[in-house]
Amino acid sequence: MTGFFDQLTQQGADDEAEKDRDTEVADSGGLAEPEASDITRTPGRLREAAQELLKYGLLEEERKPNLYRLVTTHVADIEAILEPLDLALGLDGVRGLVFVVVRQGEVTEQDDWSHPLVRRQRLNLEQTLLVAILRQYFVAHEQEGGTGIGGALVAIDDLIPQVQVYLGDTGSDAKERNRILALLDQLKGHGLVSAPDQHERVTVRPIIAHLANPENLQALLEWLREQTRDRPEEDQEGEIMEDDQ
Incomplete structure (x- = not known):
């Protein structure tokens, strides 16, 4: 008990x-x-x-x-x-x-x-322009080798003159290269390109096919049209002739 x-x-x-x-x-x-x-x-x-x-x-x-x-x-x-x-x-x-x-x-x-x-994360106009150019390379690469082939390499030297067409020439090769490298490094942070290899080429990543959407490209197109309207008529005619070719 x-x-x-x-x-x-x-x-x-x-x-x-x-x-x-x-x-x-x-x-x-x-x-x-x-x-x-x-x-x-x-x-x-x-x-x-x-x-x-x-x-x-x-x-x-x-x-x-x-x-x-x-x-x-x-x-x-x-x-x-x-x-x-x-x-x-x-x-x-x-x-x-x-x-x-x-x-x-x-x-x-x-x-x-x-x-x-x-x-x-909004891209500025320079970044969007480069994305559009890189997307062209990516699409051309897939058209040639087939969708999903991978390995879309672009030389930095090939990108410089294309960017100059829209952004102008700074008058310095070093500045042009630094501008492209800076833009590519920014896009690398978005997963769109790789770091430059030993031959100064970058690989365009497949996500670019989804991120380069019509809305961004349309905004870029409107900006380019504004830039064209601000140029002298002679420049506009020359540019149209290039497009026709």
């Missing part, structure tokens, strides 16, 4: 245990740590693939073949990870490319950008 003092001892032990539990909950910010058996975790490789997508915005088969293969064989699982973030998965299987996009319908106005995780 349990005595009175035994009951007091047991009650004190129960109170102390309850106090320890309260302290543990308070230390964890008010959330008790769930049991390990209650946690259903996403497989590690899928987590790695999703994190890579969120970090860089894209995965290329050529550069990360294992992660790319994992994503393309578990599209529904990756979509389930991205869906609570109002993001979705873009898939270009021909070019070996998967990329993150904002879910359609979440952002209705182009100028009303409010996604908390994706910051709109």
Whole structure:
């Protein structure tokens, strides 16, 4: 039979245990740590693939073949990870490319950008011009070798005169080269080109086919038309003759 003092001892032990539990909950910010058996975790490789997508915005088969293969064989699982973030998965299987996009319908106005995780990065006119030129090289490369062939290389020396046509000649070869290199480095940050190789060539990345959208190119076209209207008539005629050729 349990005595009175035994009951007091047991009650004190129960109170102390309850106090320890309260302290543990308070230390964890008010959330008790769930049991390990209650946690259903996403497989590690899928987590790695999703994190890579969120970090860089894209995965290329050529550069990360294992992660790319994992994503393309578990599209529904990756979509389930991205869906609570109002993001979705873009898939270009021909070019070996998967990329993150904002879910359609979440952002209705182009100028009303409010996604908390994706910051709109607008290209200036010089960057947009170079993107349009690089896209021409990319399209020509695919037309010649087939869509998704990859390896669209462009020499920096070939880009300089094309940019000069629209932006003018600075009168210095060094300045022209530095201007192109600076623009290419900016576009590299957007994943559009690689760093220059030892032969001073850059690789145009396949994401350019999706980022060089009609809206950006239309804005560039309007700007070029304004520049043409500001030029003397003789320059305009010469430019039209070049286009006709």
